[in-house]
Amino acid sequence: MPDTLVPTRADSAARRDWWQNAVVYQIYPRSFADTDGDGIGNIAGVTSRVPYLARLGVDAVWLSPFYPSALADGGYDVDDYRDVDPRLGTLEDFDTMVTALHGAGIKVIVDIVPNHSSDRHAWFREALASEPGSRARQRYIFRDGLGPNGAQPPNDWQSGFGGPAWEPVGDGQWYFHHFAKEQPDLNWDDEEVREDFKRTLRFWSDRGVDGFRVDVAHGLVKDLSEPFAPWSEVSVVDRPDGSHPLWDRDGVHEIYTGWRRVFDEYDPPRFAVAEACVHPSRRARYASAKGLGQAFNFEMQDAGWCAADYRKAVDSGLSQALESGSTTTWLLGCHDSCRVATRYGLPTEVGRTPVEVARDWLSTDGATPMLDRALGERRARAAALVTLSLPGSAYVYQGDELGLHEVGDLRPEVLEDPIAHRSGGREKGRDGCRVPLPWSAEPAEGTSFGFGPGGAQPPQPEWFGRYAVSVQAEDPDSTLSLYRTALRLRAELDTDDSFAWLDSVPDADVLCYRRSGDWQVVANFGSEPVALPAGEVLVSSAPVVGGRLPGDATAWLSVPGA
Numbered sequence: 001m002p003d004t005l006v007p008t009r010a011d012s013a014a015r016r017d018w019w020q021n022a023v024v025y026q027i028y029p030r031s032f033a034d035t036d037g038d039g040i041g042n043i044a045g046v047t048s049r050v051p052y053l054a055r056l057g058v059d060a061v062w063l064s065p066f067y068p069s070a071l072a073d074g075g076y077d078v079d080d081y082r083d084v085d086p087r088l089g090t091l092e093d094f095d096t097m098v099t100a101l102h103g104a105g106i107k108v109i110v111d112i113v114p115n116h117s118s119d120r121h122a123w124f125r126e127a128l129a130s131e132p133g134s135r136a137r138q139r140y141i142f143r144d145g146l147g148p149n150g151a152q153p154p155n156d157w158q159s160g161f162g163g164p165a166w167e168p169v170g171d172g173q174w175y176f177h178h179f180a181k182e183q184p185d186l187n188w189d190d191e192e193v194r195e196d197f198k199r200t201l202r203f204w205s206d207r208g209v210d211g212f213r214v215d216v217a218h219g220l221v222k223d224l225s226e227p228f229a230p231w232s233e234v235s236v237v238d239r240p241d242g243s244h245p246l247w248d249r250d251g252v253h254e255i256y257t258g259w260r261r262v263f264d265e266y267d268p269p270r271f272a273v274a275e276a277c278v279h280p281s282r283r284a285r286y287a288s289a290k291g292l293g294q295a296f297n298f299e300m301q302d303a304g305w306c307a308a309d310y311r312k313a314v315d316s317g318l319s320q321a322l323e324s325g326s327t328t329t330w331l332l333g334c335h336d337s338c339r340v341a342t343r344y345g346l347p348t349e350v351g352r353t354p355v356e357v358a359r360d361w362l363s364t365d366g367a368t369p370m371l372d373r374a375l376g377e378r379r380a381r382a383a384a385l386v387t388l389s390l391p392g393s394a395y396v397y398q399g400d401e402l403g404l405h406e407v408g409d410l411r412p413e414v415l416e417d418p419i420a421h422r423s424g425g426r427e428k429g430r431d432g433c434r435v436p437l438p439w440s441a442e443p444a445e446g447t448s449f450g451f452g453p454g455g456a457q458p459p460q461p462e463w464f465g466r467y468a469v470s471v472q473a474e475d476p477d478s479t480l481s482l483y484r485t486a487l488r489l490r491a492e493l494d495t496d497d498s499f500a501w502l503d504s505v506p507d508a509d510v511l512c513y514r515r516s517g518d519w520q521v522v523a524n525f526g527s528e529p530v531a532l533p534a535g536e537v538l539v540s541s542a543p544v545v546g547g548r549l550p551g552d553a554t555a556w557l558s559v560p561g562a
């Protein structure tokens with residue numbers, strides 16, 4: 001990794017590359033804000049909070065799926081790719097939301113789920129009503145079962161959410177599903193499937209959507225030729241050579257070349273970011289200008305709270321950016337992972353990442369005792385000032401700007417995640433980071449903390465009130481105020497992509513780097529205070545006293561002439 005990247009940022013108001021260094025706020029629509037009192041957030045709820053998003057200072061929002069869905073997987077089971085779930089609103093509500101966001105200078109990215117539809121999609125219903133071998137079945141992945149009457153699955157492969165990856169349909173055939181059985185995988189060898197997704201991309205682009213987050217972008221093309229490899233082989237996924245039958249096959253890029261042509265029909269071209277959980281050496285291709293344009297870099301989300309892990313994650317992200325010719329992405333959490341404040345507030349365990357420790361904590365306990373809330377929040381604030389100060393895009397998961405913790409002790413009967421159901425309750429799944437946001441400290445409207453007039457699903461715990469927007473907005477020391485300040489400063493300071501490691505604080509627990517202009521960053525991952533280099537402190541995640549930055553803290557400085 002070279003020490004310094006060459007500045008590349010264009011300085012134009014209506015930039016075609018607006019996304020390259022955008023701060024993107026992820027909205028999980030069902031738990032963001034509810035205006036109609038059914039306990040499920042809706043599109044009008046997003047519209048009602050546009051002033052909040054504008055005041056926060058984000059450049060774009062990414063909406064997780066809001067399409068008609070049985071919610072077997074939180075909306076990632078899509079019944080109809082070109083409509084809005086009636087529980088969340090209408091297409092007109094969507095248009096109103098886009099207009100309001102654009103009016104506030106905020107771009108709109110929507111989630112596209114091409115690997116699988118829901119089992120309620122018209123195509124899948126037609127497939128079930130049709131004969132084996134029929135045209136309707138070709139849009140999905142059907143195979144004959146083994147043994148008498150095809151009573152055994154075609155092979156021993158397992159689904160990502162637990163249990164077999166094949167489901168019988170009663171006539172000797174089985175269909176393949178990577179995820180829940182309500183999410184049959186589409187057959188991307190089928191021309192109609194390919195053409196229909198281009199129609200969907202145009203449908204939303206024509207409605208003013210600026211970009212797409214592509215779900216499971218690395219899974220569309222599969223090699224299902226027989227004989228099948230056994231699951232013991234197929235379960236080894238982290239391959240650097242594209243040889244896996246299900247993941248990251250080279251053929252997937254042909255699809256994205258076609259999508260790029262669709263994106264380029266628009267001015268400015270539509271943008272896309274790939275969720276591609278692939279070997280880091282293979283991620284750049286998803287992010288290339290001929291492909292989707294950008295790819296998520298999950299290394300920081302997986303990093304332990306230590307300088308070495310963060311340095312490795314930064315180097316890896318910046319190398320990928322150089323390789324792809326795009327910018328990289330930084331994120332600390334999303335709707336699929338335990339909240340960052342909680343991950344960093346749990347005890348560390350040698351040889352295990354905070355993600356792994358949190359997973360165990362959730363499934364065995366999930367109640368507070370092991371969790372040091374204050375420590376987790378301190379580190380999450382420090383981590384935020386790192387991710388928001390790096391070249392590239394920063395993705396912020398809703399509620400992380402409040403320092404929200406995971407709700408680890410949701411009662412089994414309110415859990416919705418298929419991971420919880422398919423593991424027979426052994427794993428809690430992802431509902432704890434999807435609890436609706438607290439907007440006000442007093443549960444004035446029904447039973448929720450300002451989320452909506454009819455309660456919240458899953459229910460908000462009593463302690464959520466302390467994290468409410470109404471409390472934090474007035475407190476200059478709150479995490480919300482920290483994010484607001486950092487985003488405002490970033491807009492002023494982040495003028496080019498330059499980056500260089502510095503050794504101005506020689507301490508193994510400290511990372512220092514220079515960004516554009518006079519901007520320097522010092523992150524202290526240790527527990528002891530360190531002396532900051534001379535300069536003006538622009539913002540810090542914890543008070544700087546006598547020129548010393550406390551442990552578990554990050555500061556942004558202006559150091560002229562350094």
Ligand code: BGC
Binds near residue numbers: 073077179215216335
């Ligand atoms: C989404 C998950 C979802 C899965 C299946 C992902 O990677 O982020 O929330 O469960 O795809 O669609």
